[in-house]
Amino acid sequence: NAGVTQTPKFQVLKTGQSMTLQCAQDMNHEYMSWYRQDPGMGLRLIHYSVGAGITDQGEVPNGYNVSRSTTEDFPLRLLSAAPSQTSVYFCASSLDRGFNNEQFFGPGTRLTVL
Amino acid sequence: GNSVTQMEGPVTLSEEAFLTINCTYTATGYPSLFWYVQYPGEGLQLLLKATKADDKGSNKGFEATYRKETTSFHLEKGSVQVSDSAVYFCALSETASNTGKLIFGQGTTLQVKP
Numbered sequence: 001n002a003g004v005t006q007t008p009k010f011q012v013l014k015t016g017q018s019m020t021l022q023c024a025q026d027m028n029h030e031y032m033s034w035y036r037q038d039p040g041m042g043l044r045l046i047h048y049s050v051g052a053g054i055t056d057q058g059e060v061p062n063g064y065n066v067s068r069s070t071t072e073d074f075p076l077r078l079l080s081a082a083p084s085q086t087s088v089y090f091c092a093s094s095l096d097r098g099f100n101n102e103q104f105f106g107p108g109t110r111l112t113v114l
Numbered sequence: 115g116n117s118v119t120q121m122e123g124p125v126t127l128s129e130e131a132f133l134t135i136n137c138t139y140t141a142t143g144y145p146s147l148f149w150y151v152q153y154p155g156e157g158l159q160l161l162l163k164a165t166k167a168d169d170k171g172s173n174k175g176f177e178a179t180y181r182k183e184t185t186s187f188h189l190e191k192g193s194v195q196v197s198d199s200a201v202y203f204c205a206l207s208e209t210a211s212n213t214g215k216l217i218f219g220q221g222t223t224l225q226v227k228p
Contacts, residue, residue, distance in 0.1 A: 004157070031214050033214070033215075035218075040220050041220055042118075042203060042218035042219050042220045042221055043158075043203070043216075043218040044218075045215050045216070048213065048214065048215065050213075050214065056213070058215065059215075090157055090158065092158075094214065096214070097213060097214030098214070099145065099146050099207035099208070099209045099214065100146050100163070100165050100207070101214070102160045102163070103160070103216060104159075105150075105157035105158040105159065106157050107155075107156055107157045108156075108157050
C-alpha cells in the first residue's frame with residue numbers, strides 16, 4: 001500500500017493564480033480531509049469528506065474548494081491564490097468518521113504564494 | 115469551543131534524559147485523545163491514543179494517561195534518543211459534531227542532542 005499520496009511536494013504561485021493539490025489513498029478509507037499547518041498554530045481543518053459525493057467545510061474553508069468523485073481521490077482547489085494561503089497542506093484519511101480512528105497523513109505540499 | 119494547549123517549544127534534551135510534554139484540553143463530551151509525531155520532512159503519524167478516562171496509551175517507549183479530572187494528556191518517555199527529535203502534536207477528536215474532525219495543539223518541537 002502506498003498509503004496517502006500528495007502531489008506536488010512543493011509549489012510556488014503568484015497572487016491570483018489557481019491550482020489543484022492532489023491527494024489519493026489506496027486504503028479504501030471513507031473519510032478524507034485537508035489541513036493546513038502554519039507555524040505556532042498546529043493544523044487547522046479546511047474541508048472534509050465522509051464518502052464519495054459528500055463534502056463539508058471545516059474551520060478555514062474560505063478560498064478553497066473540494067470535490068470527492070471517487071473514494072480514492074480528494075483534490076483541493078485554490079481558486080485565486082493569496083499570500084495568506086502560503087502554508088504546508090496535509091491530506092489525511094481514516095476508515096470512517098469514527099472518533100477513535102487513527103488518521104493517516106500524506107507527506108504534505110509546501111505552497112508559497114508570492 | 116474545543117481546544118488543545120501544549121507547552122511551548124523547542125524542548126532541548128540530552129540523550130537518555132526524561133521527557134515530559136504537557137498537553138491540556140477543553141472539550142464538551144468525552145473526546146478521544148491522541149499524540150501525533152512529525153519527523154522532519156514527513157507527514158504526521160499516530161504515536162499513541164487513549165479513548166476514555168484513565169486509559170494509558172503507549173508506543174515506542176512513550177506513554178500518556180487520559181486524566182479527565184485535570185483535563186490533561188501529558189506525553190512522557192523515560193529515556194529519549196536522538197531519533198526522537200521531531201515535532202509532537204496533541205489532538206482530540208470532536209465527538210459531539212460527528213465530523214471526524216481532529217483539534218490539534220500548536221505542536222512542540224523536541225531536539226535531542228547526543
